[in-house]
Amino acid sequence: MAKILVVDDEKLLVKGMKFNLENEGYEVECAYDGAAAVxxxxxxxxxxxxxxxxxxxxxxxxxxxxxxxxxxxxxxMLTAKSEDADKLMGFECGADDYLTKPF
Known part of the structure; x- marks a missing residue:
């Protein structure tokens, strides 16, 4: 079973993502800040x-x-920022893909 870490400071969003991903058969852990994610x-x-x-x-x-x-x-990377420059910054930091909110 694939294991996914979901990290966002919006706890309600994390709860919803966890619920949906677990319903699809994934094992999900959650964190609410970048330090915990690392x-x-x-x-x-x-x-x-x-x-x-x-x-x-x-x-x-x-x-x-x-x-x-x-x-x-x-x-x-998950964000409300949808500008191309923001996406490029995410890729430069090592992200593999970029998803904008709301989704």
């Missing part, structure tokens, strides 16, 4: 990370760069 990615094995860009503590872009220092797990 720590979980370092200590546990995931098949996919879904990271929000705008979060407290460590933002998603910084978390993505830190995770890339030790892992090549696929990362999808």
């Amino acid at each position: 720590e979980l990615a370092r200590t546990r094995a995931f098949d996919l990370l879904i990271l929000d860009v705008m979060m407290p503590e460590v933002d998603g872009l910084e978390a993505c760069m830190r995770i890339r220092e030790f892992s090549n797990v696929p990362i999808i």
Whole structure:
């Protein structure tokens, strides 16, 4: 079973994503800031990370760069920012894909 880490500071959104992904048969863990995402990615094995860009503590872009220092797990950046420049920044930080809210 594929294991996914969902990271967003909007707890209701995380709850909804977790519910839907688990209904599709995925195992889902959740975190609510970038620092927690980095720590979980370092200590546990995931098949996919879904990271929000705008979060407290460590933002998603910084978390993505830190995770890339030790892992090549696929990362999808999740954000309300939809400008091409924002997408390019996500890819430059190591993201594999970019999904804009609302989805």
